[in-house]
Amino acid sequence: MLTVLTEFGATGSIAGMRPLASFPEVTAVLGPPEKSGRISDDQPWPQWFQYGDMSVEVCRCRIINRVSVRTWYESVRIPTGRPGEFHTFEAAPTCPQLSAAFSAAGVPWQRVKQTHSLPQFTIETDIAGLPGVTVAFTFTTGETPDAPPLHSAHAVEFAHECPEDSAPVPG
Numbered sequence: 001m002l003t004v005l006t007e008f009g010a011t012g013s014i015a016g017m018r019p020l021a022s023f024p025e026v027t028a029v030l031g032p033p034e035k036s037g038r039i040s041d042d043q044p045w046p047q048w049f050q051y052g053d054m055s056v057e058v059c060r061c062r063i064i065n066r067v068s069v070r071t072w073y074e075s076v077r078i079p080t081g082r083p084g085e086f087h088t089f090e091a092a093p094t095c096p097q098l099s100a101a102f103s104a105a106g107v108p109w110q111r112v113k114q115t116h117s118l119p120q121f122t123i124e125t126d127i128a129g130l131p132g133v134t135v136a137f138t139f140t141t142g143e144t145p146d147a148p149p150l151h152s153a154h155a156v157e158f159a160h161e162c163p164e165d166s167a168p169v170p171g
């Protein structure tokens with residue numbers, strides 16, 4: 001999982017899922033998602049789509065706005081890049097492990113200023129060559145403050161705005 005997450009921090013991408021990518025191109029490679037739904041009940045878009053323990057949020061233009069990985073489970077399923085196939089990982093890396101892997105791979109990272117008092121903190125990376133996209137990694141400090149495990153990771157874009165006058169894409 002450390003390798004996959006280091007790559008996620010460097011590129012914002014796992015198995016072809018990254019912010020600003022086209023979601024139809026993802027389904028062409030990975031097949032249909034396991035689950036999907038609306039983000040808000042009263043609007044048809046955006047929607048979320050789930051593959052194992054990864055999910056993406058997609059706007060009505062079928063552009064991926066956000067890619068999330070939940071790692072707080074004992075076992076975590078991440079798509080391999082082939083339809084219906086997953087890697088299963090048993091334990092999430094800790095902050096010292098992941099930050100060392102970023103440094104070794106030349107991926108700049110920084111700690112995010114905390115605006116809450118929850119027992120967690122976040123570090124983030126910027127994606128080289130992909131302005132407007134950051135990847136945030138949140139760690140929980142409750143049980144093992146010296147080696148906080150990764151709780152979740154999110155790649156988010158701030159670059160795309162849906163054109164106001166375009167009709168929703170059918171389908």
Ligand SMILES: [Zn+2]
Binds near residue numbers: 059060062160162163
């Ligand atoms: Zn859009």
